[in-house]
Amino acid sequence: MATTDHHDITGTAGAAALNRAFQRATETTSECPLFTDPYAPMFVDAAIQRGWRPPSGELAERLRALSDYTAARTKYCDEFLIAAGAVAITQAVLVGSGLDARAWRLPWLADSVVFDIDCPEILEFKRATLTACRAQPAARYVGVPIDPQSDWSAGLRGAGFDPSLPTAWCTEELLARLPPDALGSLLDRIRSLSAPSSRVAVEALPDQRAGLVDRLRQQGWAVTVTPITELLVRYRRVAREGVDHASAPSVLVEGRLRG
Template sequence: MTEQGRSTELEDQGLPLTALAVAAGRAVETSRADQLVADPFASALVVAARSHLDLPTVWPAQPAEAPPLQQPLLLASIYIGMRTRFIDDFLQSAPATTQTVVLGAGLDTRAFRLPWPEGARVIEVDSANVLEFKAHVLSRLSAEPRCELITLAADLSLPWREGLLAGGFDPAQPTTWVLEGLLPYLDAAAQHAVLNEVAVLSAPGSRAVIERAVALPKTDGIEAKLREFSEQTGLPMSELLARADPQDPIELLEAAGWRCTGHTVEELCSTYGRVLSLAAPDAAAPVAAGPGVPGPDLTRSGGPAPEQQPTPDQSRGGFVTAWMP
């Protein structure tokens, strides 16, 4: 079951806390002097939700001295900033497509803040309450999309193809697919189903950027880490993240004829000049942020035993970029 289908006990203003935490991460990144992303709407979205969590929206002068409950979220904002910039760069690179589909769009604002080419159409897919809240807040800000924007309410753990086709998606056109922070909330079967639909619905010339899901076998070590992080931050990751050892998207897409490239989080750190740490550069070893949304690092000391760890290219998930010839 995805975060879209969780009970309202896990939500503020009817919103998944993880969606708010990711928006807060973008707000923090935007506030940095060395920002990788400028999202002028992220902070307003967080404020409008009136969350019971103390979500940071500004990068502090001394991040290592921030309140203990905010430190994991500040740490995660470093990852979110790199993730957002990586996907932004992909979307603005050639060869662009007229049609873009964002699966599990959450409070993403790319339709409003990126320079889209003339005639571009963006289709955002997520739960109705998330899409309606975002539209309401952005309307109050007098924000206008910089492309044709179509929103589709759907639970991506259930069949969604017919709704996409009815909503204006054209399977005869090349499509750019964005899967950001989605797969970790789906079990292995649902991940496979989503990626299979992407492959089936893609015309030649389509492309995709996909955030991998970390393999999360159900072990005592992983369960303890998830519970600890959930208790520390108030984000119920122990209840939200699916326990799954999913097939790598590269394997599935290459079998369908796609050409794929994997990108590790370490590669992003090198590209964007970031370190996943709140410590000063000469301080002790950093504490790492997890993938998808703010989460615990399951692969450093205190995590699962070495024989239970994911392979290096999947230790924090990483990303896949793919192209359909």
């Protein structure tokens, strides 16, 4: 497991999660949001009370420029999880989801369970903030406080994960944080825990696309690739001036195992 300061949400991993929460809060309060995340402003406010400073200067401009991209990615992953529920997949694993409170804000089936794998300081901050706000999850929520870049298989099983059940796996932006040689291990880990009819959604960097798709197909997944540019058109968003979306992490990949 990577070494982190488990008490400081403003550390490296926590700061990145807070920046994403800031983006989701901004989208939620926009004129025509792609999604609604009422918990994102709560995380931002709680972090400010702990001394965190919202993005400013060049970082704020960069996040603002990427706001349509980030919103489209969030919407895509939301729809992926909702679609999995529509075919009676009631077990979901979110790997490296940061401060996105999907277990609280999405419409889950009554018997659904959501496992959330992320760094201990992120999950503790999420738990403390939502508890203070008296927020209740819409599914059974199980936090798995393990660095998502490490081998979390045993920890996930120990938390009650059932590998005999179909699972919806969502990694969103995790691959952008992984060392190049860790991609195969992550996909192998997910595949080893996936029952028939499982699904996986992965965001990939452009230079990871070919290897990612090939690996998934070799493992038996039926693969669908969606470029971010296609999502921007689908959701009626446009690339903002000064942002080259072709050079951004621009491919979202879904895999499905046959039942």
